[in-house]
Amino acid sequence: MEVRHGIQSWVLLLMATALSVRIPELPPAGVGDTLPTDLRTSQQRIAEITEMIHVASLLHDDVLDDADKRRGICSLNAVMGNKLAVLAGDFLLSRACVSLASLKNTEVVTLIATVVENLVTGETMQLTTASKQRFSMDYYMQKTYNKTASLISNSCKSIAILAGHTAEVAMLAFEYGKNLGLAFQLIDDVLDFTGTSASLGKGSLSDIRHGIITAPILFAMEEFPELHAVVDQGFKNPANVDIALGFLGKSSGIQRTKELAMKHANLAAQVIESLPESDDANVIRSRQALIDLTQRVLTRNK
Template sequence: MSWRWAFARHVAQAQRLLPTSSAGGGTGLLGRHHHHMPLASQIRSKEQQDPFELVADEVSLLVNRLRFMVSAEVPKLASTAEYFFKVGVEGKRFQPTVLLLMASAVKFSLSESTEGKVLSILADKLRSRQQNIAEITEMIHVASLMHDDVLDNADTRCGVRSLNLIKGNKLSVLAGDFLLSRACVALAALGNTEVASLMATTVEHLVTGETMQISTSTEQQRSMEYYLQKTYYKTSSLISNSCKAVAILAGHTAEVSVLAYEYGRNLGLAFQLIDDVLNFTGTSASLGNGSLSHIRHVRITT
C-alpha cells in the first residue's frame, strides 16, 4: 500500500471532522491503543464511520496521560491547569484526532525483508513519538483557550463555564503559562530540532493572531485577506505545523511533509470559516458561546 493511497483514505476520514451548518448536522470541535490504526482495507469498509471512533481509544489514553502531565506541586495551580482535561469538559479533542489519523496516513513502510518483530518495535516507537506531538499540540491549544477567554472576558467555553469565570484571570493566565512550559519540556524530549522549531513558531503565530484580532481597524475588518491571515495564525498554524511534524517524525520527504502541512492548513481554515458562520446563525447549544455573542464585540473571533 503506497503512502499516497493511505493519505487519501485518511484525508477522506478526517474531512468528516468539519462542523456543519445544517440544523441536524454533526458536531465539530476545534476549539472548542497505543495500538495501530485499522488497515486501509478495513477502513475502506468503514467509510461512513465516525472518524472520532477510529482513534477513540487512543485519544482516551492520550487524554489520561495529559491529566498526569499537567499535574503540579501547588494544588490550586494543578486544579486550574487540568480544568479542560476533566471528563465532561474536554470536548471531542479535534487536534489529537486529526493528528492520530494523519499519523496513520503517513506511517512509514519498511521493506518486506524487515522482520515482523523489528517492524513492530519501530512502528510502536514512531507512534509513541507522534502521540507526543498530539499531546504537545493539545497543551498549546488549551493554553491558548485559557488566555483567549481572559482577553475576551468570556463567560463560557464549549458550553461550560469558562476557566477565568471560575478561577479568576490571574490563575487562568498562570495555568496557561504552565501548560506552555509543560509543552516545551515534552517538545525538548523529542530531540528533533526541526519539529521543535515548527511548534515554537505556532506559539508565536498564536500571539500574532490574537494581537491582529484585538487591534483590527474598521477597514481591516472588511478585508478577507486580513481575516484569512489572522485565522491562519490563530487557528490553522497549530494544526498544520503539527501535521507536518507528524510526517517529519516518520522520516518522509519534504514533499510529503508539505502535503501534510497543506492539509492541516486548509482543514483549520475551513473549520474556522464554518465556525464563524455558526457564530451568527447557530444556537447557544450548537456553539457553546451564545448565539450572536460575537456581534456585540463587532468582530469575528476564533
Template sequence: MDPFALVQDEVSIVSERLCQSIVSNVPALEQAAEYFFRPGVRGKRLRPTLLLLMSSALSDQQPAPELLLPDHRPPHERPQEQRRRQQRIAEIAELIHVASLLHDDVLDDAETRRGISSLNAQSGNKLAILAGDFLLARASVTLASLQNTEIVELLSRVLEHLVAGEVMQMSAAPEQLTSMAYYLDKTFYKTASLMANSSRAVAILGEQQPEVSDLAWQYGRHLGLAFQIVDDLLDILGSSKQLGKPALNDMRAGLATAPVLLAAEEQPGLISLIRRKFKGGSDVQYALEMVQASNGIQRAKELAAQHAQLAAQQIEALPASSSPHALAAREALINITHRVLVRSK
C-alpha cells in the first residue's frame, strides 16, 4: 500500500491552495515565498498527507466528491464543511513547515536544500527571513478563518515551540549538549510539535472525544521523533547527493544528534568534542570514527523504531470502526511509521 496515493488527489487540492495563498503584489516577495512550492522541489508533502489520512481515520464517511475538487475560496473565508476545515489544517501545517525551513537555513548558513541552492544562498538572508515571515502571516490568516480558539492556541503553540527549540539549540550549556533528554525535548519542539499539534487539531475539528484527540497527538509526537532521529542517522550514513544537502552537516554545525549522543555513552572521548561543538580541525573526523566504532548508530536506529512502533500503537488504539474508508486510512498511517524508518532522504 502506498499511503501517499490514498489521499493524493486531496493533497493536490491543498497544494493548489498553497500556491494561491502565497500570491503577493510585491514580485520579489512572491518569488521568494514560492521558492519551495515550485514543481520538483515541493518535497513529499508528508505533513498534509498524514493530516488528511488522520482526518479519514477518524471518520466513517468518505469525503463527498465535491470536497475533492479545488477550493478557490479566499484564505480569510471560513469553510462550512468539516473536511474543508481539516484541509485548511493541512495547508497551515505545510506553510509553517516551509517557513521553518527558510528560517533554519538562515540560522544554519545552509547552502543547499532539497537538492538546490537554499533561498538564503540564492537571494540573501534578509529576503529568506522575510519570505518565511510572509508564509507564517499567510498561515495565520487561514488559521484565524477557522474561528476556533482551541485550534488557534494549538497552532500558535507550534510557532512558540519552533522558536524555543532553536534557542535551546543555540544556548545549550555544556552539560546540556551531551544530554539525551535535552536533545529529545529540543527535537520535539523543532520537529514533532507541528505533527503532534496539527494531528490533534484535525481530530478536534472532527469532533472527536479528548481521549481520541490525545491519541492523534501522541501519533504525531512519536512519528515526529522517529522522523528526526532517522534524519540524524542519514546525516551520518547518507551521501550529499542522496540527502539534497551536505552530509555530516550536523557535526560541522556543532550539533550532536542521537547517534552521536548514544555513542558518547560508550566513547567518553566524544564528550569533549561535543562540548566544544566539534570546533577542532579534525574533530568531525575523530567523532565520526568514534561513532562508527560504537553501537551509537544501531541504538539510534532502535530508538527511532521504538518511537515508530509507539506511533503505530496510537492508531491501533483508536475506537473500533467497520468503515473501509477509515480502516484504509489507519492502515496507511501505520504504513507511514514503517516508511519513515527506511527512507533514504
C-alpha cells in the first residue's frame, strides 16, 4: 500500500506555496551550520526526505510481500535479491536521517521520526493481526493511516512548522495530508479488485492473495457474515479467493469503499478552504491545485 511515487513531492511543494501567507526570516547560518537560509530550500528538503522514506518503505514492503513486480516493473528484490533490497532501503532511510538532521528543527525531526515508527507499526499490524481485529474497520483504518497517510500528513505539518505558522495552521496541513492519504489508499483498495495487473503495482488481487483484508472485503463481510469463515481459512486456496470475490460482487463493498474515499477527499478539500485568507495569486492557485488533487485521487484508474 502506498501513495504513488512523486505525488508526495508535488503535494508538499504546493502546500509550501499555499501556506505562504506569512514567511518569517530564518536565522542566518553560522560557521559549519548547514541550516538552509532560504525557507523554500528547507521545505524542498522535506519533500526530498519524504520521497526517500517512501521509496525505502516500498523496497522493504516488496521484500515482506515477496513481490516480484512494482507498477508493472520487476521489483528490486526480484532482480537483486532480498538482502540487497533491504540494504538499499536502509541506505535511503539513513540518508533521509542525515538530511533531516541538517534542518536543525527538533519538532520537525520528531514528526518525521514518528513517520518511521508508524510505518513499522502499520506493517506489524498487518503481519500479526488477530482474527477479531482483521474484521474491524477501525483497526484497518488505523493500519492504513500508519502505512500510508502518516508520511504525507506529518510532512505537510512539517512544511507549515518550518514556515513558522501557528499550531492551528500546522494542524490543518496535517489533516489535509491525512485525509488525502486515506482517500488515496481506499481507492487503491478498489483498484486492486477492479484494475488490471498492467496498471497496478503488484497486480490485480495482490492484497487478497497475500491474505490482506482491505475495505471492500470488510464492507462485504458486513452484508454477508458467512464470508468471515472464508477469511478465517485464508486465501492460500485459490477457491477461497473465488468465493470471496463472489460475495464481493454481490455486495456494495466496492461502492461503499469509494464513498468512504470521497468522504476523506472532501474533508481534505474543506481543510484547504479553512486556511487563512490570502489575495496572493500564487497562493490561490496552489490551494486550488490541492483541492483539485483531492478529486483526481478519486477518479484515477491506476
